[in-house]
Amino acid sequence: MSKYTETLKSLHEGLVNKEFSSVELTxxxxKRIEEIDPKVEAFLALNEAEALKQAEAADARGYADGNVLNGIPMGIKDNIVTDGLTTTAASRMLEDFVPIYDATVVTKLKEAGTVNVGKLNMDEFAMGGSTETSYFKKTKNAWDLNKVPGGSSGGSAAAVASGQxxxxxxxxxxxxxxxxAAFNGxxxxxxxxxxxxxxxxxxxxSSLDQIGPFTRTVTDNAILLEAISGHDKRDSTSAKIEVPKFSANLNGNVAGMKVALPKEYxxxxxxxxxxDAVRKAAAQFEEMGAIIEEVSLPTLSYGIPAYYIIASSEASSNLQRFDGVRYGYRADDVKTLDDLYVKSRSEGFGMEVKRRIMLGTFSLSSGYYDAFFKKAGQIRTLIKRDFERIFQEYDFILGPTTTTTAYDLGTKSDNPIEMYMSDLLTVTINLAGVPAISVPGGFSEDGLPIGIQLIGNHFEEEKLYQAAFAFEQANDYHTKHPNL
Incomplete structure (x- = not known):
């Protein structure tokens, strides 16, 4: 049996007891990537030589320090920069880009002793919901290779779900x-x-993006979030708030917690x-002593239009830097500076990225700013107030993560509106800035995973992990693995 059906804690114990080394684990x-990834196509770049050096260093440090992540192989989404390792954002625009520094989260993982095995596929510049807009390859769902893995972090999810x-x-x-996470169980x-x-x-x-962890279990997820969290003076939006030990008090006790169940879901x-899976989850929480009450989240339906205007407007601004001049893709056979800009961006960006740049530029343009971007910002405030109202009385919100299970490859990629509507249940969380976790919540009749979403108040991840752990322990969904 593969060690990758285990947990971070059990692997750590194996390293402590010298049952195997980090080099062997890496x-x-x-070996598993070589066997499995040709089917799943989760990785864009492998880091084998450097990873083995990192594993040797972990073994040299030893494993009696209680640091669960020391010597454990991990993967990084390809829009998070890694010193000396190609970072493409799955775009032709950055096909050959090799950063000269590490992102803060990468530095934190290195300090924890993890081994970076490689970079993971994604939708181009994180724009998409199926990992089909990647310039390089289309990642497959680990449970059914004809289905999408979700997006934009499809490679990150599929690599974990497939046991790589x-x-x-x-x-x-x-x-x-x-x-x-929901699509991959x-x-x-x-x-x-x-x-x-x-x-x-x-x-x-920039006002919506947030980095987070994928794991098989809730405890592992809490351990990984502990490692990457914390204030960073290099990020002006980073909060000066102490990081709790999220994994310390996971005991499965949710007795007395008040849970909101929005009727709009x-x-x-x-x-x-x-x-049905959400109703079953609500019944389980009730059996464990939680109090379930129906509430209303009336701004849910406004989330999609507000999100796509705000996100596209910020993307339009952020992606101006990719102009063919300083770094990134540069078109050949250009005669003027304008020609360089137009041809480089036209050839370097994919259709979905260009669509969102155009939508964002239009929303910010003179004569339309008040009607679109300003209005979307006002709706965002109303959404935030909706969540604040609920969290005055409830510990967390329970609901579905997605509207459907994973769908067939190619079925929505030519229909952007249908693809955008798939985000109905997730975008309001980013607009409000609150935390949310998706945990395995069952399987459909055709054997595909269903995700249950728990949403918490600002900086209350600890409470979310407590509730998610209780739900996980009441079921065996997390013990199921796709057959590859």
Whole structure:
């Protein structure tokens, strides 16, 4: 049996007891990648030589220090910069870009002793919900290779679900951690905005982007979030708030917790199987002593239009830097400076990125700013107030992560509106800046994973982990693995 059906804690114990070394663990990771990744296509770049050096250093440090992550192989989404290792954001624009510094989260993982085995596929510049907009390859769902893995962090989720690695980092702008976690039957946490430094993240939408972890279990997820969280003076949006030991008090006790169940989650457009899974989850929380009450989240339906205007506007601004002059793709056979800009951007960006740049530029343009961007900002405030109102009385919100299970490759890639509507249940969380976690919540009739989403108040990840752990222990969904 593969060590990658284990947990971070059990692997750590094996390292402490000298049952195996980090070098052996890392070699096994690359062996599994060699066997499995040609089917799943989760990785864009492998880091084998450097990873083995990092593993040797971990073995030399020893494992009696209680640092669970020391010597454990991990993967990094390809929009998080890594010193000396290609970082492309899955775009032709950055096909040959090799950074000269590490993102803060990468530095923190190195300090914890993790081994970076490689960079993971994604939707181009994190724009998409299926990992089909990547310039390089289309990642497959680990449970059904004909299905999408979700996006934009599809590679990060599929690599963990397929057992190639035990943990990875992704980014979440409007659901890009939680949706692929749900589609792949694993745990994905979108932390509070400001909990994790964005320094070294290739920006899509600066007021929405947040880095977070993928793992098989809730405890592993808590351990990984502890490692990457904390204030960073290089990120002006990073919060000066102490990082709790999220994994310390996971005891499965939710007795007395008040749980809000928004009636808007049970509407046309959310599949019956997923609605049933949420109702079953609510009943389980009730059996464990939690108090479940129906509430209203009336601004839910405004989330999609507000999100896509704000996110596209910020993307339009952030992606101006890719102009063919300083770094990145540069078109050939250009005669003027304008020609260089137009041809480089036209050839370097994919269709979805260009679509969002155009939408954002239009929303910010003179004569339309008040009607679109300003209005979207006002709606964002109303959404934030909705969450504040609920969290005055409730500990967390329970609901579905996605409207459907994973769908067939190619079925929504030519229909952007349908693709955007798939984010109905996730985007409001980013607009409000609150944390949310997706945990395995069952399986559909055709054997595909269903994700349950728990949403908390600002900087209350500890409470979310407590509730998620209780739900996980009441079920065996996290023990199921795809057959590859």
């Amino acid at each position: 070699k096994e990771a690359f 690695i035990l943990g990875s980092l992704g980014t979440d702008t409007g659901g890009s951690i939680r949706q692929p 694993i745990v994905g946490m979108k932390p509070t905005y400001g909990r994790v430094s964005r320094y070294g993240l290739i920006a899509f939408s 049970f509407q046309e457009g959310v599949s019956a199987e997923i609605q």
